[in-house]
Amino acid sequence: MPILVMKFGGTSVATLDRIRRAAKRVGREVANGYDVIVIVSAMAGETNKLVGFVDETGPFFDAREYDAVVSSGENVTAGLMALTLQEMDVPARSWQGWQVPLKTTSAHASARIEEIPPENIMAKFDEGMKVAVVAGFQGISPEGRITTLGRGGSDTTAVAFAAAFGAERCDIYTDVDGVYTTDPRIADKARKLDRIAFEEMLELASLGAKVLQTRSVELAMRYKVKLRVLSSFGDMDESVGTLVCDEEDIVESKVVAGVAYSRDEAKMTLISVADRPGIAAAIFGPLSEAGVNVDMIVQNISEEGRTDMTFSCPTDQVARAEKAMEEAKAKGDINFHGIIADTDVAKVSVVGIGMRSHTGVAAKMFKVLSDDGINIKVITTSEIKISVLIDRKYMELAVQALHDAFELDKVA
Amino acid sequence: MPILVMKFGGTSVATLDRIRRAAKRVGREVANGYDVIVIVSAMAGETNKLVGFVDETGPFFDAREYDAVVSSGENVTAGLMALTLQEMDVPARSWQGWQVPLKTTSAHASARIEEIPPENIMAKFDEGMKVAVVAGFQGISPEGRITTLGRGGSDTTAVAFAAAFGAERCDIYTDVDGVYTTDPRIADKARKLDRIAFEEMLELASLGAKVLQTRSVELAMRYKVKLRVLSSFGDMDESVGTLVCDEEDIVESKVVAGVAYSRDEAKMTLISVADRPGIAAAIFGPLSEAGVNVDMIVQNISEEGRTDMTFSCPTDQVARAEKAMEEAKAKGDINFHGIIADTDVAKVSVVGIGMRSHTGVAAKMFKVLSDDGINIKVITTSEIKISVLIDRKYMELAVQALHDAFELDKVA
Numbered sequence: 001m002p003i004l005v006m007k008f009g010g011t012s013v014a015t016l017d018r019i020r021r022a023a024k025r026v027g028r029e030v031a032n033g034y035d036v037i038v039i040v041s042a043m044a045g046e047t048n049k050l051v052g053f054v055d056e057t058g059p060f061f062d063a064r065e066y067d068a069v070v071s072s073g074e075n076v077t078a079g080l081m082a083l084t085l086q087e088m089d090v091p092a093r094s095w096q097g098w099q100v101p102l103k104t105t106s107a108h109a110s111a112r113i114e115e116i117p118p119e120n121i122m123a124k125f126d127e128g129m130k131v132a133v134v135a136g137f138q139g140i141s142p143e144g145r146i147t148t149l150g151r152g153g154s155d156t157t158a159v160a161f162a163a164a165f166g167a168e169r170c171d172i173y174t175d176v177d178g179v180y181t182t183d184p185r186i187a188d189k190a191r192k193l194d195r196i197a198f199e200e201m202l203e204l205a206s207l208g209a210k211v212l213q214t215r216s217v218e219l220a221m222r223y224k225v226k227l228r229v230l231s232s233f234g235d236m237d238e239s240v241g242t243l244v245c246d247e248e249d250i251v252e253s254k255v256v257a258g259v260a261y262s263r264d265e266a267k268m269t270l271i272s273v274a275d276r277p278g279i280a281a282a283i284f285g286p287l288s289e290a291g292v293n294v295d296m297i298v299q300n301i302s303e304e305g306r307t308d309m310t311f312s313c314p315t316d317q318v319a320r321a322e323k324a325m326e327e328a329k330a331k332g333d334i335n336f337h338g339i340i341a342d343t344d345v346a347k348v349s350v351v352g353i354g355m356r357s358h359t360g361v362a363a364k365m366f367k368v369l370s371d372d373g374i375n376i377k378v379i380t381t382s383e384i385k386i387s388v389l390i391d392r393k394y395m396e397l398a399v400q401a402l403h404d405a406f407e408l409d410k411v412a
Numbered sequence: 413m414p415i416l417v418m419k420f421g422g423t424s425v426a427t428l429d430r431i432r433r434a435a436k437r438v439g440r441e442v443a444n445g446y447d448v449i450v451i452v453s454a455m456a457g458e459t460n461k462l463v464g465f466v467d468e469t470g471p472f473f474d475a476r477e478y479d480a481v482v483s484s485g486e487n488v489t490a491g492l493m494a495l496t497l498q499e500m501d502v503p504a505r506s507w508q509g510w511q512v513p514l515k516t517t518s519a520h521a522s523a524r525i526e527e528i529p530p531e532n533i534m535a536k537f538d539e540g541m542k543v544a545v546v547a548g549f550q551g552i553s554p555e556g557r558i559t560t561l562g563r564g565g566s567d568t569t570a571v572a573f574a575a576a577f578g579a580e581r582c583d584i585y586t587d588v589d590g591v592y593t594t595d596p597r598i599a600d601k602a603r604k605l606d607r608i609a610f611e612e613m614l615e616l617a618s619l620g621a622k623v624l625q626t627r628s629v630e631l632a633m634r635y636k637v638k639l640r641v642l643s644s645f646g647d648m649d650e651s652v653g654t655l656v657c658d659e660e661d662i663v664e665s666k667v668v669a670g671v672a673y674s675r676d677e678a679k680m681t682l683i684s685v686a687d688r689p690g691i692a693a694a695i696f697g698p699l700s701e702a703g704v705n706v707d708m709i710v711q712n713i714s715e716e717g718r719t720d721m722t723f724s725c726p727t728d729q730v731a732r733a734e735k736a737m738e739e740a741k742a743k744g745d746i747n748f749h750g751i752i753a754d755t756d757v758a759k760v761s762v763v764g765i766g767m768r769s770h771t772g773v774a775a776k777m778f779k780v781l782s783d784d785g786i787n788i789k790v791i792t793t794s795e796i797k798i799s800v801l802i803d804r805k806y807m808e809l810a811v812q813a814l815h816d817a818f819e820l821d822k823v824a
Contacts (some may be wrong), residue, residue, distance in 0.1 A: 016468040053492055056428040058499035065498070068506050069491035072484040079481035080465055086477070087470035094480050098510065099556060144511060 001125065004034040005170040007136065007158035010044035012173050012232035013077050016084075022173065022232055023084040030090055030130045037121070037165060039136040039158040040081050042073025063108035067138070067148045071097070074135035074154070081133045092131035093124065097138035098146065102157070104139035110150035111139060113157075116164035134161065152213020159216045163223035170220065170227050171241075172212065177231035178242035179204070179211055181408035182259040187400045189409040193257065194240070197247045200257045201227075203351040203385045212244070220244065247353055255354035255361060256406040259399050262347045265295070266315045267377055267389055270325065272337040275307040282334045283309060283325070290324035292317045295347075296380040296389060309336075310378060312389055315343050345377060346395040349387040350402055362386050368405045374398055413537065416446040417582040419548065419570035422456035424585050424644035425489050428496075434585065434644055435496040442502055442542045449533070449577060451548040451570040452493055454485025475520035479550070479560045483509070486547035486566070493545045504543035505536065509550035510558065514569070516551035522562035523551060525569075528576035546573065564625020571628045575635035582632065582639050583653075584624065589643035590654035591616070591623055593820035594671040599812045601821040605669065606652070609659045612669045613639075615763040615797045624656070632656065659765055667766035667773060668818040671811050674759045677707070678730045679789060679801055682721045682737065684749040687714040694746045695721060695737070702736035704729045707759075708792040708801060721748075722790060724801055727755050757789060758807040761799040762814055774798050780817040786810055 006029065008022045022038075029036050041047075050070045054061055078094040085092035100120060104111035121132045136154030139147045149156055155172060162170035177192060179201065184190040196204075198221035205214045211229055220227045230241025243249075273279060280299070287294055292313050300308040313321055318341050328334045355361050365386055369376060374397065378389040390398055403409065418441065420434045441448050453459075462482045466473055490506035497504035512532060516523035533544045548566030551559045561568055567584060574582035589604060591613065596602040608616075610633035617626045623641055632639045642653025655661075685691060692711070699706055704725050712720040725733055730753050740746045767773050777798055781788060786809065790801040802810055815821065 016465065019469075050488060053428065053488070054495060057492060057495040060499075061495050062498055062505075065491045065495045065506055068508070069488050069495075072487045075484045075487075076462065076465070076481050079477045080469060083466060083469040083473050083477045083481075086474055087472075093474075094477055096480070096558075146508075 001033065001035040003037065003125075003165045003167045004029050005037045005039065005158050005162040005165070005167045006173065007039040007154060007171065008041065008081075008173045008232060009154065009175070010041040010047070011175045013040055013042075013081070014044035016080070018232070019077070019080055019084050023081060023088060023090075025173070025232065026081075026085060026131055027088050027090050034168070035125045036131045037161050037167070038081060038131055038133045039154055039161060040074060040077040040133060041136050041154045043077055046073035046076070064145050067108050068146050071135070071138040071146050071148050074137050078133045078135040082131075085131050085133070090131055091129045092133055093129060094133045094135070095121065096135050098140040098144075100134065102134075102139035102160075104141060104147045104149070106141040106143060106145075106147070108141070108145070108147055111141065111147035113139060113149065113160045116160055118165050121165075152215055155213045155216035156219060159219045159223070159225050159227065162225040162227075163219065167225070170225050172216075172227065172229050173232035174211065174229060175231065175233060176211055176229075177234055178229050179244070179258075181257070182399055182403050183261070186261070186396050187259075187403045189400075189403060191409050191411075193242050195243045195245055195250050196257055197250055197353045198244060199247070199353055199384055200351050201244045203349070203382070204258055204260050217244065250353075254352060254406075254408070255358045256350045256352035256408065257354075258351050259402045259406075259408065260349045260351060261395055261399050263392065263395065264315050265312050265345055265347045265389060266318045267310060267312050267342040267345045268318065268321055269340045269342075270309045270334075270336040270338075271340065272306045273309050274335050275305055279309075279334065282328065284311075286324045286328045286333070287311075287313075287321055290320050292321045292324065296378045296387065298378050312345070312347070312378060318343060342377075344392050345389050346392040347387055347389055348395060348398045348402065349385055350406065351385045353384050355384050355386075364405065365402060368401050369398055372397055372401050413445065413447040415449060415537075415577045415579045416441050417449045417451065417570050417574040417577070417579045418585065419451040419566060419583065420453065420493075420585045420644060421566065421587070422453040422459070423587045425452055425454075425493070426456035428492070430644070431489070431492055431496050435493060435500060435502075437585070437644065438497060438543055439500050439502050446580070447537045448543045449573050449579070450493060450543055450545045451566055451573060452486060452489040452545060453548050453566045455489055458485035458488070476557050479520050480558050483547070483550040483558050483560050486549050490545045490547040494543075497543050497545070502543055503541045504545055505541060506545045506547070507533065508547050510552040510556075512546065514546075514551035514572075516553060516559045516561070518553040518555060518557075518559070520553070520557070520559055523553065523559035525551060525561065525572045528572055530577050533577075564627055567625045567628035568631060571631045571635070571637050571639065574637040574639075575631065579637070582637050584628075584639065584641045585644035586623065586641060587643065587645060588623055588641075589646055590641050591656070591670075593669070594811055594815050595673070598673070598808050599671075599815045601812075601815060603821050603823075605654050607655045607657055607662050608669055609662055609765045610656060611659070611796055612763050612765055613656045615761070615794070616670055616672050629656065662765075666764060666818075666820070667770045668762045668764035668820065669766075670763050671814045671818075671820065672761045672763060673807055673811055675804065675807065676726050676728075677724050677757055677759045677801060678727045679722060679724050679754040679757045680730065680733055681752045681754075682746075682748040682750075683752065684718045685721050686747050687717055687719040691721075691746065694740065696723075698736045698740045698745070699723075699725075699733055702732050704733045704736065708790045708799065710790050724757075724759070724790060730755060754789075756804050757801050758804040759799050759801055760807060760810045760814065761797055762818065763797045765796050767796050767798075776817065777814060780813050781810055784809055784813050
């Protein structure tokens, strides 16, 4: 039998009624001839409740115990999903991470998956079981303790199972019906994409599109797992969602696939830094050690041996970045005249694998923004992405203008 | 180090504050020089919530999935208790049933404990861990599935651990401060007992005193585990609770230790049964097969080859008992003229190991009841117990009168 992996997030299993609706979708795929591995999250709100309990115990906690506590929500959903499927006469059983076993590193609360031996579950498929319901987000360490995979862990669990079992596809059921050209709340012309390439999805995910977690997309790309994002709320036969797939499987050939944005960016400038070899390392080494996620970097033209160094980082890391810089200055490692932090900025990006072969995307992007009087503060590019930092008040305008200019509302 | 087992029930761990109070008691025993095994229940209400979820999935459910779901409440408490102890600088870690491993039969939802290998936990004690927090009520089957132990499972877990680890004592923390001569809500002269013999506790537990679950007392008696019942709510230094122990360890020598009662009894009479050899088997065989728990049995003197057969059973089994009798009659296995079910009765019992060596307890009991005009409907006795069935309206009066007559308010 071909194998299908289906993952249901917290809102898709928030109540017994929703679990029943999800189970119906599973039952339909069984009727279609699949052996199905279902990955479930905890019922919406449960994990937060458990994290709240752990936080109440005190400020510093043993991540091993944290994992033992917060993983329990998924166990409940897995059992309930198996029971619901059985009630529909679909042979199913639940598996907790340690029962599979889903083997991980010992990095509790953010463990990495090391191995998923398929033997135990395959043996049950061979005996006639049609659905293995697996508690997402959790595994077992080499020491036999329960681990959790950190943010987005259930998506990652799903993709890892699809890879380990050679699944035909991994369907991620969520509360949106696919990946859009941009956020429909900002641009009402936003259009759902039928397909998107792994590389594009990866850029969009890391740029703030919350529909899939970055790690799960990375994993899918590495193991060539066809990933589909679709809604668990729509009509069962209408939602086809968005297929995240290999570049070669994409028929439509737009240069730009989507426009992403992030409000959560700050621009920091070190004024009049002594410009010498090794200065970048002297600045970004301490920032990295302080846990600051530096994104964009711009170095101005040097005048008389001094330069301004500008970088961006998440807004909530500004204080940490300032502290790290002042400490490096106090130690004599770097020298600057002042720090300017601008938290009133936003990042807007255009993403598309077509940019590899098409020129002129950057020029067009800059012209569109310029035509609307939007000043660009920092620019970074990758092979398939151009990001700019602009004043936050222009963010919505920039997204809409770029969406229009690249005609993303039209099918290629 | 000597080992102590401490068990905290659902109300004792209902909130983080209560978990903290329980953890303080554990910390004090560690300071007293013990290595401690803590058995925890789910936070009050959690297990019922999970059972409700399972019930919602449908009327017939796979007990293996039921166990996977309902066991998760204890896992949460175990992790939170370990975290709370760590926060108090007490080296602790949590253990789920499968991690110990607590090996059980495959009788899901009412599994029996088969073995608790102490090696894993002892190795951690040897490394300096002071407290092993174990999720109660759960274990692992030979097939590697999660099992639960059924009603009172956490008490049973605690006693089994005490036996397996040769613990000095097993302390059961609950919401009452010990075992009483009778229910204080009925007789305000009820007195807390400092000690009670296993056999007495067993009779009281099975007679409806809800402080300890029957199975846990049986287990404690078999393995000679000293069991103490005490409150987790009182002042830490005042509550000494009640010690359930071997007969030889009891100093005070009352003939009667306590008066128990049960409202949940019905009296059933089969009128004019043909009296022949094997008639008892013909009646009580079908009742047993129908799952009716027959308690007391009385057969009237036979007249002209016919007799009346009276027995008692729990009130909620009356319909089942009637059905079983009518079916047996229809098949021709038994013959009777009618069934009378009296659900307006109650059982009152006096219990005491001293009854083995003292005569006259029954006579005194019957006289006390007679003096108050209470008619006795059925009598049963064991070596250390006399039970009578009376009209329910006299129950409180009977309990109070017997408590007074046997001077249970006075220390021996």
